[in-house]
Amino acid sequence: MAGEPQDDCLFCKIVAGTVPATIVRQTETTVAFRDINPQAPTHVLVIPKAHYENAAALAAADPGLTADVLREAQAVADEEKLDSYRLVFNTGSGAGQTVWHVHGHILGGRGLEWPPG
Ligand code: 5GP
Numbered sequence: 851m852a853g854e855p856q857d858d859c860l861f862c863k864i865v866a867g868t869v870p871a872t873i874v875r876q877t878e879t880t881v882a883f884r885d886i887n888p889q890a891p892t893h894v895l896v897i898p899k900a901h902y903e904n905a906a907a908l909a910a911a912d913p914g915l916t917a918d919v920l921r922e923a924q925a926v927a928d929e930e931k932l933d934s935y936r937l938v939f940n941t942g943s944g945a946g947q948t949v950w951h952v953h954g955h956i957l958g959g960r961g962l963e964w965p966p967g
Pocket residue numbers: 860869871872883884885886887888940946947948949950
């Protein structure tokens with residue numbers, strides 16, 4: 851069922867605590883943790899605890915939870931003292947998505963070129 855934990859999902863395991871992660875913030879509905887392979891001085895992933903494959907699926911199923919994720923991204927940026935940051939939701943393997951549990955990358959602490967590579 852939509853939103854239910856998936857046995858084969860790495861980020862559902864991080865939510866459950868069966869895979870360790872460096873958690874920076876947690877709410878009733880979201881978790882934010884440091885990326886294992888950081889691409890910037892701050893590289894934090896923010897996810898809903900519920901499993902949705904990508905941002906579009908999350909937004910279609912639960913606008914309130916989508917807003918929770920976006921609010922938490924700003925809360926992480928505030929805690930990390932980022933004036934500017936990039937929030938990225940890679941969607942589809944052609945865009946680099948490798949984990950099929952929606953996650954926003956919060957990237958900051960260095961210059962970020964636009965357009966990205
Ligand atoms: P994607 O490529 O799907 O947009 O992003 C997946 C991200 O998850 C990558 O940046 C990758 O470094 C990160 N990642 C993969 N495995 C782990 C893990 O076990 N722990 C953490 N904290 N991050 C992970």
